[in-house]
Amino acid sequence: MAQDHNRDRDYGFGTRAIHAGAIPDPVTGARATPIHQTTSFVFDNAEHASSLFNLQTFGNVYSRISNPTVAVLEERVASLEGGRAALACASGMAAQMTALLAILKAGDHIVAASTLYGGSVGQLGLGFERLGIHTTFVDPADPDNFRRAMRPNTRAVYGETLGNPLVNVFDIEAVAAVAHEHGVPLVIDNTVASPYLCNPFAFGADIVVHSATKYLGGHGTTMAGVVVESGKFNWANGNFPDLIEPSRAYHGVKFYETFGDFGYTMKARLEVNRTFGAVLSPLNAWLILQGIETLHLRMLAHCRNAVRVAEFLREHPLVAWVNYPGLSDSPHHALAKKQFRAIDGAPGCSGILTFGIKADDPARAGERFIDACEFLSHLANIGDAKTLVIHPASTTHRQLSEEELKKAGVGPDMVRLSVGIEDVEDILWDIDQALRKAV
Numbered sequence: 111m112a113q114d115h116n117r118d119r120d121y122g123f124g125t126r127a128i129h130a131g132a133i134p135d136p137v138t139g140a141r142a143t144p145i146h147q148t149t150s151f152v153f154d155n156a157e158h159a160s161s162l163f164n165l166q167t168f169g170n171v172y173s174r175i176s177n178p179t180v181a182v183l184e185e186r187v188a189s190l191e192g193g194r195a196a197l198a199c200a201s202g203m204a205a206q207m208t209a210l211l212a213i214l215k216a217g218d219h220i221v222a223a224s225t226l227y228g229g230s231v232g233q234l235g236l237g238f239e240r241l242g243i244h245t246t247f248v249d250p251a252d253p254d255n256f257r258r259a260m261r262p263n264t265r266a267v268y269g270e271t272l273g274n275p276l277v278n279v280f281d282i283e284a285v286a287a288v289a290h291e292h293g294v295p296l297v298i299d300n301t302v303a304s305p306y307l308c309n310p311f312a313f314g315a316d317i318v319v320h321s322a323t324k325y326l327g328g329h330g331t332t333m334a335g336v337v338v339e340s341g342k343f344n345w346a347n348g349n350f351p352d353l354i355e356p357s358r359a360y361h362g363v364k365f366y367e368t369f370g371d372f373g374y375t376m377k378a379r380l381e382v383n384r385t386f387g388a389v390l391s392p393l394n395a396w397l398i399l400q401g402i403e404t405l406h407l408r409m410l411a412h413c414r415n416a417v418r419v420a421e422f423l424r425e426h427p428l429v430a431w432v433n434y435p436g437l438s439d440s441p442h443h444a445l446a447k448k449q450f451r452a453i454d455g456a457p458g459c460s461g462i463l464t465f466g467i468k469a470d471d472p473a474r475a476g477e478r479f480i481d482a483c484e485f486l487s488h489l490a491n492i493g494d495a496k497t498l499v500i501h502p503a504s505t506t507h508r509q510l511s512e513e514e515l516k517k518a519g520v521g522p523d524m525v526r527l528s529v530g531i532e533d534v535e536d537i538l539w540d541i542d543q544a545l546r547k548a549v
């Protein structure tokens with residue numbers, strides 16, 4: 111089943127998570143996707159070789175451009191997001207970089223949410239600044255903040271479905287409208303929600319990026335990223351001449367004219383990934399594919415466990431506050447309800463939540479809590495089957511200035527949990543015993 115649907119049926123999410131993009135290997139009959147651990151592919155003859163290089167024939171040349179195992183991952187994530195085409199990259203950071211460098215160059219401008227993952231603030235802020243691309247960060251709580259920050263040279267608007275670590279819900283539809291008024295795409299990092307809980311294209315996003323390192327892989331073993339294109343953005347609106355004019359970087363090809371609704375992905379593949387080289391290995395693609403086969407089951411368990419943990423913390427006498435959009439009194443609950451898949455009658459809000467401990471020195475209590483956990487793992491990742499815990503102000507966000515920390519909403523007392531899929535009674539037990547030791 112290479113297609114998402116046949117004549118008779120549109121397949122459901124779980125079926126596509128297991129099958130999309132893959133068919134039994136026509137040569138060996140292998141049912142699992144083979145790991146094509148090869149750099150290069152033999153040409154049939156000289157004419158075949160030149161037609162491949164001229165992009166007149168689809169096929170594989172060299173694994174920095176395309177690889178059949180990686181291609182299955184690309185098709186699968188495109189299917190789960192309801193997108194037209196996808197490109198896999200070496201990590202989430204590589205996917206964001208590739209997604210943006212496919213449409214931005216020196217002198218261009220981005221408007222982005224100030225509540226992004228710390229690494230993304232670094233990439234869009236400092237990293238791109240060195241390339242002559244400037245980013246304005248705005249509070250995403252009010253979509254008008256994006257409108258006010260738009261400039262004539264703005265070429266992308268950027269946000270996260272669910273912020274990391276604030277788990278604030280991004281109003282995709284409202285900000286997409288702002289981006290489209292200005293003729294630029296909305297790029298959404300859908301890492302924390304995963305395509306199981308939210309499809310940003312359904313609300314008007316144009317490009318979706320993932321750190322597949324997190325929920326897609328799901329087991330904390332493998333770095334990977336994916337860029338997905340909706341296929342609906344009009345690149346011929348005058349703002350993106352590099353997609354219209356002959357490419358100086360690739361044989362004079364006109365990407366939008368030649369490839370149409372997957373022209374952006376082809377440009378990202380041939381002008382960014384091929385040139386800058388942050389490509390995904392076939393083995394890592396295979397490990398992410400293995401993870402995706404259970405994405406729908408894991409996300410259900412992550413959401414159900416996270417609701418239980420959030421309710422437990424809300425009632426706990428040693429906890430000052432808890433932030434989880436799945437709680438009905440969260441200010442983000444209404445937007446979550448609009449954008450996220452319902453689970454047990456409430457919006458599924460993924461596994462990330464934050465809380466603060468009631469103590470004279472809450473920052474110190476946060477650190478003591480983490481040290482007292484028995485099986486909750488203290489590390490800098492999210493989206494693992496295992497429950498993970500971290501103190502952002504002293505770790506993931508320590509490179510941010512005090513002002514940036516404040517803008518990112520990361521207080522000194524904040525503890526972040528990535529709730530795993532262990533037995534929830536055991537997770538609650540570990541949190542409770544660690545809280546008692548922390549104060």
Ligand SMILES: *Cc1c(COP(=O)(O)O)cnc(C)c1O
Nearest residue numbers: 201202203227274301321323334
């Ligand atoms: C982890 C993460 C990234 C970066 O992805 P890597 O795979 O670690 O490079 C980007 N965005 C979000 C929301 C993340 O959680």
